[in-house]
Amino acid sequence: MKTLHLADEAATQALGRQLAASLRLGDAICLTGPLGAGKSTLARALIRxxxxxxxxxxxxxxxxxxxxxxxxxxxxxxxxxRLTDPDEAYEIGLDEALDGGVALIEWPQRLEGRLPPNRLDIDIALDGGARRAVLTAHGSFEGRPLEF
Structure with a gap:
């Protein structure tokens, strides 16, 4: 587990770019946090x-x-x-996305514990004017050197 303090939107975007460089086939990045915490900002930076x-x-x-x-x-x-049932994620292609690529998942708690085994959980919390990101590695992410 690693905790990062993200001072502003630029720091959140930088984290997304750094994570992009570490991804491998079959990986999942799971982003949790309240509305407005920066999940979409991080996701956009990673995708770009x-x-x-x-x-x-x-x-x-x-x-x-x-x-x-x-x-x-x-x-x-x-x-x-907006999911009402965890099965919906698999109906729209979560398994296929992981089999042949990488999945970036916002609101993974909607999967009710049916999370991908090879994932990096990132819980973003608002911490005053900044954000705090707690990164927890699972499966193939464990022991992988991640530079931040």
Whole structure:
């Protein structure tokens, strides 16, 4: 477990870019935190680091998932906020996204414990005017050197 203090939006974006460089096929990044904590900011920075700086990255709140092609692997960005049943995530392609690429998952608590085994959990909390991110590695992320 590692705790990072993110002073501003730029620090949150920098974390997203740094995480992008560490991803491998089959990985999942799971982002939790209250509305407005910076989950989407981190996700956009990570996606743009893997695609292009001007990539259009809409929030998948209403579509539930957005797909991106990167030079290394396909990336699926899930926003599970509106899910009513964990099975819905698998119906819209979570398993397939992990089998052939990488998944970035906002609101993973909607999976009710059915989380991918190879994942990095990032819990973002508002801490005064800044943010605090707690990173917890699972599966293939354990022992992986992550530079921040």
């Amino acid at each position: 680091a893997l695609t292009s700086p001007d990539e259009e990255v809409p929030s998948p709140t209403f579509t539930l998932v957005q797909f991106y092609e990167t030079p290394a692997f396909p990336l699926a960005h899930f926003d599970l906020y």
